[in-house]
Amino acid sequence: MPAIFTVDPRSGVPIYLQLTDQVKRSVALGVLQPGEQLPTVKQLALDLTINPNTVARAYRDLERDEIIETAPGRGSFVRGNGAAETSRAAASHVAHEALERAVREAKSIGLTRSRVRKLFNDALERWFPEEQ
Amino acid sequence: MSTISIQHLTKIYGRSAAVDDVCIEIPKGSVFGLLGPNGAGKTTTFKCILGLARPSSGTTLIDGAPLVPAVFERLAYVPERSVLYEWMTAGEHMEAQRRSFKRYDPARATELFALFNLDARKRVRAMSKGMQTALAIVLAFASRPEILVLDEPTSGLDPVNQRAVLKLIIDAAAQGATVVLSSHQIGQVERAAEHIAILQDGKVVLNGAVDDLKYQRKIVEGIFESDAFSVNGFERDARISRVEKTGRILRLTVSDGSDGLAAGLVSQGAQSVRIVDLNLEDIFLNAVAPSQSTADVVEAS
Numbered sequence: 001m002p003a004i005f006t007v008d009p010r011s012g013v014p015i016y017l018q019l020t021d022q023v024k025r026s027v028a029l030g031v032l033q034p035g036e037q038l039p040t041v042k043q044l045a046l047d048l049t050i051n052p053n054t055v056a057r058a059y060r061d062l063e064r065d066e067i068i069e070t071a072p073g074r075g076s077f078v079r080g081n082g083a084a085e086t087s088r089a090a091a092s093h094v095a096h097e098a099l100e101r102a103v104r105e106a107k108s109i110g111l112t113r114s115r116v117r118k119l120f121n122d123a124l125e126r127w128f129p130e131e132q
Numbered sequence: 133m134s135t136i137s138i139q140h141l142t143k144i145y146g147r148s149a150a151v152d153d154v155c156i157e158i159p160k161g162s163v164f165g166l167l168g169p170n171g172a173g174k175t176t177t178f179k180c181i182l183g184l185a186r187p188s189s190g191t192t193l194i195d196g197a198p199l200v201p202a203v204f205e206r207l208a209y210v211p212e213r214s215v216l217y218e219w220m221t222a223g224e225h226m227e228a229q230r231r232s233f234k235r236y237d238p239a240r241a242t243e244l245f246a247l248f249n250l251d252a253r254k255r256v257r258a259m260s261k262g263m264q265t266a267l268a269i270v271l272a273f274a275s276r277p278e279i280l281v282l283d284e285p286t287s288g289l290d291p292v293n294q295r296a297v298l299k300l301i302i303d304a305a306a307q308g309a310t311v312v313l314s315s316h317q318i319g320q321v322e323r324a325a326e327h328i329a330i331l332q333d334g335k336v337v338l339n340g341a342v343d344d345l346k347y348q349r350k351i352v353e354g355i356f357e358s359d360a361f362s363v364n365g366f367e368r369d370a371r372i373s374r375v376e377k378t379g380r381i382l383r384l385t386v387s388d389g390s391d392g393l394a395a396g397l398v399s400q401g402a403q404s405v406r407i408v409d410l411n412l413e414d415i416f417l418n419a420v421a422p423s424q425s426t427a428d429v430v431e432a433s
Contacts, residue, residue: 009319009322009323010322010411010412010413011409011411012346012350012408012409012410012414013346013409014342014343014344014346014347015342015343016343017343017347041306042303042306042307045302045305045306046299046302046303046306049295049298049299049302049323049324050302050323050324051163051302051305051323051324051325051326052302052305052306053161053162053163053305053326054326054343057343107394107395108394108398108405108407109394109398109404109405110395110398110399
């Protein structure tokens with residue numbers, strides 16, 4: 001198993017969120033391939049020196065979001081059925097989080113809805129010019 | 133069912149309550165961290181769970197029933213103060229443990245001796261504090277207990293051995309053991325424990341899942357144009373546990389979600405607002421800080 005997971009337990013971000021975020025990124029980027037096996041809950045808990053139930057919680061959330069699937073007795077795997085869809089779903093989750101954060105921040109510092117929409121459109125045009 | 137259930141536990145020594153109406157549920161297979169300043173009542177709580185101190189009132193249950201001697205066959209306790217015999221060697225302690233516990237696993241004990249580099253021939257009196265702690269840990273884990281009560285299990289250990297102890301705790305929990313530990317090393321509790329309770333002056337001042345506490349507890353910080361700003365309404369918001377004003381900066385400590393607060397600060401004239409995550413140490417220090425009513429505004433210098 002490549003050492004692609006790291007968590008910072010001393011951060012104020014819940015550990016299970018750090019883990020789910022990393023797995024989604026890895027799947028979106030293809031670092032974790034469809035069908036690839038994830039470490040067992042116990043193994044990952046020991047590797048990262050974190051609570052096993054916290055790892056289990058992250059895995060449950062990833063199952064709910066249809067990023068991974070768990071076969072009883074065999075372990076957890078990146079979803080292999082509809083591989084492209086899994087990878088897209090993971091990418092969407094990551095982007096969704098980032099957008100949520102940005103929009104929440106914009107609202108918290110008092111920007112109006114139309115102002116945020118303009119910023120979003122500007123960014124969209126800059127990064128996806130030909131799709132305008 | 134909780135493996136350990138503490139219900140309205142009170143223990144009075146002389147005229148003061150060392151433990152004051154404590155209620156804690158420790159689910160099976162979980163790692164539970166008990167935090168608190170010195171003298172907060174952690175050790176007394178452990179002693180009551182284990183029948184080493186008689187509660188003044190309230191009850192403690194293990195697997196739903198009052199403590200019975202048979203529980204000790206599958207329970208291990210590492211007390212804060214060493215209960216090792218000065219004149220005995222590590223090996224003799226191991227032998228005594230083997231005779232007392234049916235579940236004692238000699239292969240596991242040998243493995244653990246090697247893990248902590250312990251010398252079986254060495255007498256306890258010749259051991260450093262750290263080696264004594266390691267020996268107590270080895271004796272506790274060698275009988276593969278289902279319930280572990282660990283009072284400051286890493287005190288005196290170097291960082292390598294502290295990490296080894298954490299991994300033993302995690303390994304035991306992954307196999308279904310229930311662990312309750314106290315530690316002043318908040319970073320260790322933050323890694324190993326999923327639930328914590330913070331004791332202060334014998335009372336539970338905070339109790340919850342570590343990740344949930346981190347998710348809910350934030351500081352909302354607003355920066356105003358001048359230090360002559362005034363803010364209204366926050367003292368009535370039940371989510372805010374602390375309001376702190378330092379020059380142009382206002383910091384609100386919130387305990388249950390910060391929705392709307394940032395926008396609220398902006399509408400009262402804040403030029404910028406940010407939401408700061410809190411780690412367990414921040415949450416701990418906040419919980420044991422001198423108590424303040426929500427109406428208090430602290431003028432920090």
